[in-house]
């Protein structure tokens with residue numbers, strides 16, 4: 451039997467949030483707020499650092515030089531930001547190049563797509579929840595990433611053959627092309643333990 455998508459989405463979201471009572475009774479609202487602020491700060495920091503690295507590489511050697519930078523620097527910067535803020539941050543997408551979504555990330559990305567289709571601006575597509583992980587409350591936060599003009603060089607509909615070849619050699623299963631300006635390219639995803 452085939453369930454309609456929204457029902458599946460609702461079911462997965464509910465199973466991902468076993469915490470209702472736990473969160474209210476045990477998670478300290480102050481600690482949760484502090485974790486939220488720390489996570490939002492980490493997203494801002496990652497976004498800014500990535501954009502700067504991309505711009506520098508593009509200016510220095512065009513897309514052919516910038517691809518290896520994205521390939522090695524993006525995961526490295528994610529690790530550094532994760533360590534700096536004491537959480538786990540990465541990017542993911544429904545059409546991934548490097549990082550396919552987990553089950554719950556996919557549900558959220560699909561929810562973002564539906565909200566955008568209904569007219570919500572990408573800048574407002576943010577989602578969070580508190581779950582229990584290994585007996586402790588943990589914040590999950592996602593924020594959508596828009597596709598700008600500069601992204602089209604490597605994610606657009608008319609990627610230069612040499613650029614595409616380079617991308618395909620590094621990511622044989624790449625799905626992250628065919629985007630247009632204003633599309634949702636993916637999202638930042640943070641998981642952060644809430645320390646009481």
Ligand code: HEC
Nearest residue numbers: 516517520521524541542543546547548549601604626636
């Ligand atoms: C020079 C080529 C290039 C440009 C320009 C570029 N990207 Fe990427 N992008 C990549 C590569 C390569 C990866 C894979 C990085 C990795 O291995 O973690 C990637 C991965 C991503 C991911 C991670 C999700 C996934 O698909 O695995 C997101 C989100 C993303 N890019 C968004 C953007 C946005 C937004 C822009 C414009 C601001 C942009 N990219 C511009 C090459 C590029």
